[in-house]
Amino acid sequence: MKRNHWYAALFLAPAAICLLVFSYLPLIQDVWLSFHTWNMVSPTMKFVGLQNYQQLCSGTELSKVLFNTLLYVFILIILNFILPYLLSFIMAHGMTSCNFFYRSALFIPSTLSLAVASIIFLWILNPLAGPLHIILSEIGLESPRWFKESGFAIAAIGMIIGWKVFGYNLIVMLAAMVAVPQDLLEAAKLENASKWQIFRHIILPLTSPTALYVFVITVVFGLQYVLVPVNMLTQGGPDQGSTNLVYIIYQYGFIFFQTGKAAAFAVLTIFFYSGFLLLKAVLDKKVHYEN
Amino acid sequence: MNKLQKALVLFFIGTLTIGAAGCGGASTTTQSSSEKTKIEYWHVAAESFGGATVKSLVEQFNKENPDIEVVEKYNPDMYKGLTQNLQAAMASGNNPDVVQMGYSYLNYAAENLKYDNIEELIAKQSPEDKTFLQDNFLPNVLALAKTSDGKQIGIPYSMSVPVLYYNPEIFKQAGLDPDRPPQTWQEVVKAAKTIKDKTGNVGFFMQEYADNWAQQALIESNGGQVLTQKDGKTVAGFDSPEAAEAYQLLADMVKDGSGLHATNEEGFQAFLSGKLGMVCTTIGKRENFEKSAKFTVESTQFPSFAGKTKKVPAGGNFLMVFSKDAQKQKAAWRFIKFLESPESLATWTKGTGYLPPRKGVTEDPNGLKQFTEENKNMQSAMSQMPYIVNWASFPGANGLQAEQALIDVRDIILSGKETAASALKAAAEKVNALL
Numbered sequence: 001m002k003r004n005h006w007y008a009a010l011f012l013a014p015a016a017i018c019l020l021v022f023s024y025l026p027l028i029q030d031v032w033l034s035f036h037t038w039n040m041v042s043p044t045m046k047f048v049g050l051q052n053y054q055q056l057c058s059g060t061e062l063s064k065v066l067f068n069t070l071l072y073v074f075i076l077i078i079l080n081f082i083l084p085y086l087l088s089f090i091m092a093h094g095m096t097s098c099n100f101f102y103r104s105a106l107f108i109p110s111t112l113s114l115a116v117a118s119i120i121f122l123w124i125l126n127p128l129a130g131p132l133h134i135i136l137s138e139i140g141l142e143s144p145r146w147f148k149e150s151g152f153a154i155a156a157i158g159m160i161i162g163w164k165v166f167g168y169n170l171i172v173m174l175a176a177m178v179a180v181p182q183d184l185l186e187a188a189k190l191e192n193a194s195k196w197q198i199f200r201h202i203i204l205p206l207t208s209p210t211a212l213y214v215f216v217i218t219v220v221f222g223l224q225y226v227l228v229p230v231n232m233l234t235q236g237g238p239d240q241g242s243t244n245l246v247y248i249i250y251q252y253g254f255i256f257f258q259t260g261k262a263a264a265f266a267v268l269t270i271f272f273y274s275g276f277l278l279l280k281a282v283l284d285k286k287v288h289y290e291n
Numbered sequence: 292m293n294k295l296q297k298a299l300v301l302f303f304i305g306t307l308t309i310g311a312a313g314c315g316g317a318s319t320t321t322q323s324s325s326e327k328t329k330i331e332y333w334h335v336a337a338e339s340f341g342g343a344t345v346k347s348l349v350e351q352f353n354k355e356n357p358d359i360e361v362v363e364k365y366n367p368d369m370y371k372g373l374t375q376n377l378q379a380a381m382a383s384g385n386n387p388d389v390v391q392m393g394y395s396y397l398n399y400a401a402e403n404l405k406y407d408n409i410e411e412l413i414a415k416q417s418p419e420d421k422t423f424l425q426d427n428f429l430p431n432v433l434a435l436a437k438t439s440d441g442k443q444i445g446i447p448y449s450m451s452v453p454v455l456y457y458n459p460e461i462f463k464q465a466g467l468d469p470d471r472p473p474q475t476w477q478e479v480v481k482a483a484k485t486i487k488d489k490t491g492n493v494g495f496f497m498q499e500y501a502d503n504w505a506q507q508a509l510i511e512s513n514g515g516q517v518l519t520q521k522d523g524k525t526v527a528g529f530d531s532p533e534a535a536e537a538y539q540l541l542a543d544m545v546k547d548g549s550g551l552h553a554t555n556e557e558g559f560q561a562f563l564s565g566k567l568g569m570v571c572t573t574i575g576k577r578e579n580f581e582k583s584a585k586f587t588v589e590s591t592q593f594p595s596f597a598g599k600t601k602k603v604p605a606g607g608n609f610l611m612v613f614s615k616d617a618q619k620q621k622a623a624w625r626f627i628k629f630l631e632s633p634e635s636l637a638t639w640t641k642g643t644g645y646l647p648p649r650k651g652v653t654e655d656p657n658g659l660k661q662f663t664e665e666n667k668n669m670q671s672a673m674s675q676m677p678y679i680v681n682w683a684s685f686p687g688a689n690g691l692q693a694e695q696a697l698i699d700v701r702d703i704i705l706s707g708k709e710t711a712a713s714a715l716k717a718a719a720e721k722v723n724a725l726l
Binding site for chain 2: 237
């Protein structure tokens, strides 16, 4: 038995050490850094206690950043969770032909990088020379200045991320939809169950584990994806109108060189995500796992 | 099993041999260059931005000076990356000798780095060049590498200035004379309006990078100031009526549709595809604009305000020296003299689009005489040399964050949410709290 433990520890060690060195150690260092001011190049760090947190909470910036973050979450959930869910349902249980074509066509964007997606959208949304402007002006509308009006900027960046992530989430959801056993569905049909009943009592529970997974990655990865288009297209502007919890860390750390404040924002982000994980834990109980 | 063992043995022998060969190689090179003075030159010129020119210049210098070997080292991530590497190198005592430093890092470099005072270095190591700086550089250009307390911490090397690019075809369509582009801001406003009314295209766009470089030129040309000294402290100076008036001029253009408020890339795309009349941005974009536009891009000087002196901040970098011993200092100075020679500066200008900081390069037949005669757009930049001023460098640990406040206020003003006067006032309070 004891020998077994040693073996187990031995095999776990590489993974555990990596996790410790690359995940938990930086986490502790981050908390430590958040009590200091340091510009990344000066040889000395100055201990300032809770000052970084105080400054962070006293400004108007924090509320703006949190509000933007929630707005991003809202848009991302619609584009990358609800829409793929509905579409995968239709593709698995409503469509009879062209399935392969749709699958590939919708999946292709997710193979491109976000930087490429950003450039493509920059061109499409150009308020003077872009194709969208041409279409809008044909019907007598004026194109908004997408990246210079705060609500529009978040919507446009959400769209870029949606364009990239949608296909992948769809394929994952589709796999779950297709895996719903046919005999169950046919039995329900024989019992004269309505479409809604079939959806509510068979498909929804059986696809819920995958749906939860897609939901979590939509939020967790989606907010991180924001960094690339924001950095490339708006730098957090207009007037901090497109920044979020992830970009603000980057901005404080690598543009303002105030790593202490950046670290404080990072700690706050950890709390934000743990709040989200609590929600996930609640949802987890409602999910139907087969085994 | 046997095969695997054999493969492993071969693999280890292989790595050992390569490692040994590597060591051998390294030791021979140090031996052969030991009688030469070896100095390091750090730069930020990426392959797509003058990197090849740096290499060819260094190669040429090494060939002409057999007793010196210059090793060039590219530092990614511009001046920020270079400064970080520099701090690390200095901590370990292996500092480079000649370094490119950005003008916006002037205060930072003076406050945080142990550099060689360039005037002392010349007086000590090369007394015959005592008047080299005064003889060859305009005083306003020399001041670009001078701190506010008058220390010459380096020598200006690369310079860029804002110019006004325009599309002559749109000018013709609007009934404007492309040979007589606007020279003052009042004329710019009028021309933009005419373009909008006659052609339906938007008339004007000023660059909106994540800095205030072009906006500083606008404010200061109207007699305003971005930063000013008060009781020995640097404070915001942009809450003046002059600054507000200049900024309001832009905002009004955006408001009536003759000006564009968009991201930089959007503005440039629109200009290059022929949907925008005039763009105000850096001469560094010249090559790119000339290549990608569907029309012949023309340009003129950065406009002035009627009756006022124009002021354009310099972008780019200056050279700093960090050598410790006399021999390296001598070598570093010879290398700088080579880089600042009319011939080398001409090569550098052609390779990058930067202006030469030295007097007379433009007229020198060995320099850029032919090039400027052929390239009219270069002339509009070079004729602005007398108007060059320092790029405002926000001091202190919060300096960069303070600058962000001024970037944010640009969006507030240009979107028409607030008038320039009130928005600038609020931003000045924010900046002063940070400085």
